[in-house]
Structure formats: C-alpha cells, structure tokens
Amino acid sequence: MAQRSSFVVVANRLPVDEVTTTDGEKQWRPSPGGLVTALHPVLAQHRGTWIGWAGGDGPAPEPFELEGIHIHPVPLSAEELERYYEGQSNATIWPLYHDAVETPVYKRRWRETYRVVNHRFAQAAAEVAAEGATVWVQDYQLQLVPAMLREMRPDLRIGFFLHIPFPPIELFMQMPFRAEILRGLLGADLVGFQQRLAAQNFVRLARHLLGLRYEGQSIQVDGRRVKAGAFPISIDTADMEKLAADPAVQARAKQIRAELGDPKTIVLGVDRLDYTKGIELRLKAFRELLADGKLNVGEAVMVQVATPSRERVEHYQTLRVRVEREVGRINGEFGRVGTPAVHYLHQSVSKQELAAMYAAADVMMVTPLRDGMNLVAKEYIACRGDTGGALVLSEFAGAATELRQAFLCNPHDPDGVKDALLRAVGAERAELKRRMRVMQRHLRTHDVARWAKTFLDELGVDDEKTRD
Numbered sequence: 001m002a003q004r005s006s007f008v009v010v011a012n013r014l015p016v017d018e019v020t021t022t023d024g025e026k027q028w029r030p031s032p033g034g035l036v037t038a039l040h041p042v043l044a045q046h047r048g049t050w051i052g053w054a055g056g057d058g059p060a061p062e063p064f065e066l067e068g069i070h071i072h073p074v075p076l077s078a079e080e081l082e083r084y085y086e087g088q089s090n091a092t093i094w095p096l097y098h099d100a101v102e103t104p105v106y107k108r109r110w111r112e113t114y115r116v117v118n119h120r121f122a123q124a125a126a127e128v129a130a131e132g133a134t135v136w137v138q139d140y141q142l143q144l145v146p147a148m149l150r151e152m153r154p155d156l157r158i159g160f161f162l163h164i165p166f167p168p169i170e171l172f173m174q175m176p177f178r179a180e181i182l183r184g185l186l187g188a189d190l191v192g193f194q195q196r197l198a199a200q201n202f203v204r205l206a207r208h209l210l211g212l213r214y215e216g217q218s219i220q221v222d223g224r225r226v227k228a229g230a231f232p233i234s235i236d237t238a239d240m241e242k243l244a245a246d247p248a249v250q251a252r253a254k255q256i257r258a259e260l261g262d263p264k265t266i267v268l269g270v271d272r273l274d275y276t277k278g279i280e281l282r283l284k285a286f287r288e289l290l291a292d293g294k295l296n297v298g299e300a301v302m303v304q305v306a307t308p309s310r311e312r313v314e315h316y317q318t319l320r321v322r323v324e325r326e327v328g329r330i331n332g333e334f335g336r337v338g339t340p341a342v343h344y345l346h347q348s349v350s351k352q353e354l355a356a357m358y359a360a361a362d363v364m365m366v367t368p369l370r371d372g373m374n375l376v377a378k379e380y381i382a383c384r385g386d387t388g389g390a391l392v393l394s395e396f397a398g399a400a401t402e403l404r405q406a407f408l409c410n411p412h413d414p415d416g417v418k419d420a421l422l423r424a425v426g427a428e429r430a431e432l433k434r435r436m437r438v439m440q441r442h443l444r445t446h447d448v449a450r451w452a453k454t455f456l457d458e459l460g461v462d463d464e465k466t467r468d
Ligand code: ADP
Pocket: 032, 033, 034, 035, 037, 270, 271, 272, 305, 306, 307, 347, 348, 349, 350, 351, 354, 373, 374, 375, 376, 377, 379
C-alpha cells in the first residue's frame, strides 16, 4: 500500500528523469524546465509526495525518497508517450496556449490517450492522498485531473496551477474537446494562473462556454465555488544568490570570460530549444547589428545555450534546423579563425555552470514570443550581485509584468529588439546597477516560497499543516 500524504503534488514530470546511459546503466538526472525549478524547493520544504512521470516508457520505477520528498512514479507506454505527451500536450495544447505561434495539430486518438493518462494520474493521487489532504495539480498536461480526482475523492482540497499562458476565448474555442478541458479544471477549488489577464480569460470562458455565473474571480459550479486568481511564480532567490556568490562559481565566471577572449560584451541566451522562446529572432538581431557595424566581432560575442527539448515533435525538429542554420550563417559571415561570433551549445549544463554563465554575461537576452513567466530572466537577476548587467526582456514574457527595469522589447518588431540590445550594450554601469538593484529587491520578497504560500493560503490550506 502506497504511503499516504497530507500534501501531494501531481505534475507530468518528476524532479528527476531516469535515463539510460550508453553503457546501458540507469541513472537519475535533474529534469528540464521551469516547473521543476520552482516546485523542487517547495516540496523539499513541505516533504510531501510528488506524483509524476519518470521520463522513459514502460513500467514505472518503484516509489523512493529524494531529499525528504516521496517520489511516486507513474508509467507511460511508448504509445502514450507519443500520443499524450508529444501529441496532445505538446503539439496541440502547447502551441494553442502560446497564441498559436506554431499551428496546433488536432488528432482524435491523441485526445483519447490524454484522457486515459489523466485518469491514471488522478488514480495515483487518490491512492496516496490522506483523508482531507491537499492535492496540487500542475500544468497543461493534466487539465482533466481535478474533476476526475474530485469524483474519486470528494474529501480532498484540490488546487490547480497553470505554468503557461491561458489563451483568450477565441483561441481556446479552437480546441475540439474544449468543454471537457474546462470542466476538468473546474474540478479544482482554486485555479491559479501566472497573469491576471489569464485568470480573467478563464472566468469569462466559463460563462461563454458553459453558461456559468461568476462574481469577481469566483465561479459557481454545481453548488460549489471555484476561485481563479493570478499567482506569478518565482525562483528560490536566496539559494540562487548564494550559489552565484560562491567563490568557485565566480572563478568559473572569470574563466568563461577569458575563454571567450575577454570581449567587451558577452550576450547570453539560455532556453529550452523551443519555438516560443524567440531564439531565432535574437540571433537575427545580433547578426543585423554585426552587419550594420553597430557591434563588432571580438568586442561582442553571443553565447546561446539551448537545452534539447521534445526532440521527436516535428515543430521542434524544424526549429533546431532553423536555429543551427542561423548560427552557421552568422559564424560563416562574421566569424574569424579562433573567434566565432556565436557560441552555440545544444546541451543541458549544471546549475553551477549556469550561474557562472549568468555572472559572466553583460547582457541577457530573454525574447519569447509568448511565455507564462520565464524563470531564466529571474535567475539572471539573482546571479548579478552588485555588478550590474542588463536584461533584455520580451513584453510577452510573464516576467515583464514584474521586471519593469529590464530593457523591454516587442519580439515581433526586429528593429525594437535591436534597439533594446544596443541600449543594453551601451548603458552606463551606474544605470545598470540602479535597474538591477530594484529588480533584485523585488525578487527577494517575491520568491517561490511566497508564491506557494500565497496559493495555499488562497486555497484555504494551513501552510504548516501540509508539512508531513
Ligand atoms: P520553461 O519552463 O519553459 O523551460 P523557464 O525559463 O521558466 O522556461 O525555466 C527554464 C528552467 O530550466 C530554468 O530554471 C533554467 O535554469 C533551466 N535551464 C534552461 N536551459 C538550461 C540548460 N541549458 N541547462 C540547464 N538548465 C537549463
């Protein structure tokens, strides 16, 4: 019988992925993405159960303990991986919710598998949740879970948080099983979003699609009240600041600068290799500034780290080709032997290496066409200490609502992106430090612990009681 918990998180991914090395050995590695970055410290504090997929296909590994968290893996077959994860989650819902920046693909068999897998996650939660427990369901892969779980376990307090944007009504209405998704979410007591506008889209949609009444952010459903609200997610700011201040990380930052030829300006991009992140447009902005003679190779260098992501999904395969072609073009046209214009890494790096890169970079470019929040932007700020540094930030990232002292730009306007990058490169150190200080102060008070507490308070859960 599974160990029962008073606090359960249900997410598509576990904090660690089981990978098979080239020698056939099984290993656990940190999982990619912002959801894990944010939730890991929260769970480690609450010591609850984390239900999720372990990364591969076939039978799930046995439950185990990780830093005080009970890890409860859920299996996915190869077919489910293709239909539920790569198909319905990442080729239908992901592009649709990100303003359809790539065309969403709709397939009936993907939908059916999405139902089956959501039911499995709900069942796992019903098994491990103690009487009256709090279950916090995460993200777009599991939108049917709240209603399924309520049906199985009406005694539970159920929260749902969407890490990505929630689209306007007219886009959401494209979804073939739209009413089922909406009813799935309405199974929760509280539905949380990154932005106020997203919460408004949701309550209006409930009236538009299901004719439900709402007052403020509170929807009447089957005699229950379902609340919606905005809870902008964040990072473990103190932990990131501490890591960046570590002498080993600072020494590595100096070494990175030296290895890049001690240029005047290091421009950095760090993302999952995803078409929502605007990687191509920032490369293009950099190329045009080199061509215009506004930046010079040797004085300025760009580093782009792109974590491999969803590699079997077609949109991602074509993106990789386009990005790598652009990197090749820039280096071909502007690079010199021993001095490339762009350094491109298609790999994951350790947290320490990432912190050193942030500490080394003069300008951080975060230019998504649409992003729920973007934690990379927040991590960069936390890693700057009192050394200044400039953040170029897309207005279409959730983070732009909070980080107003960044060099904001519209990613759909190439000249606007170039202008923001040039202003960031040319800004006085005193101005950069002033901007950075304001954003750092904000992140110290608005960290991930506050995000979790605010959500759980609104859910009506005593934060202390969820600590097993
Ligand atoms: P998303 O959730 O869409 O991936 P976020 O910016 O919110 O985007 O979160 C990305 C997380 O993944 C951050 O915590 C970041 O540090 C981490 N990350 C991104 N790229 C890499 C990389 N190449 N190596 C290691 N970690 C990475």
